[in-house]
Amino acid sequence: MAKDSAQLAALGDPTRRRIFELVGARPRTVVEITRELTVSQSAVSQHLKVLRESRLVRAEPKGASNIYHIDPAGLGQMRAWLDRFWRSTLAAYKVAVEKSVEEK
């Protein structure tokens, strides 16, 4: 749950969401990411650090720089979130429908 919240918080920032999208489209270096944005490379590095810590992206060393990828383990957690979303929706539905049957 704690990691889940960290991922949520990490994506609460629009620049980090944009970076996450860029890395999701294809693996990229910091330089490649910075080229697509209006913020500085050091700012991008800071955002990547947050995304890494919340396991949304991971870094693979390549030569002198890192290539950033989506973290598949993190995505598994995302899927778990959708799963929970539907579980809570269906559970609330069960309460609503059975209550309405009683009231009929």
Place this chain on the structure above:
Amino acid sequence: MSKRVSTASIKQSIVVEAPIEHAFKVFTEDFGSFKPREHNLLSVPIAETVFEPRVGGHVYDRGVDGSECRWARVLAFEPPNRVLLSWDISPRWQIESDPDKTSEWEVRFIAETPSRTRLELEHATSNVMGKVGKACAMELMAIRVGRSI
């Protein structure tokens, strides 16, 4: 890159003590009463969620200021057996109008007895987990936390 991520659909089922017609009616007509409110693309709290009960209709959230967010389209409406909807939320935290970038969810209603119904929900996440959709479901997470922090 993401081969280790399960791309199988999310499948869930629930049994409710209600006749099938009633189960279908409550699911579609009262959807807004049980859908978690924290799932919200609007910048204001949701006043109500409306499920338009026809093919071509939408599911939309209406904010307390009257603004609307149409986040699903009704693709099939077959009372009392089945509904099929799109999930139109883009990676940019906006409504996605390109059908190739949306996913679909389906609910099937099965009468187990005259007074008991089983619902089977399937959210086809291949797009959600696909090249564009990856961020999409993340947006849902961000939305949730965005409203609660």
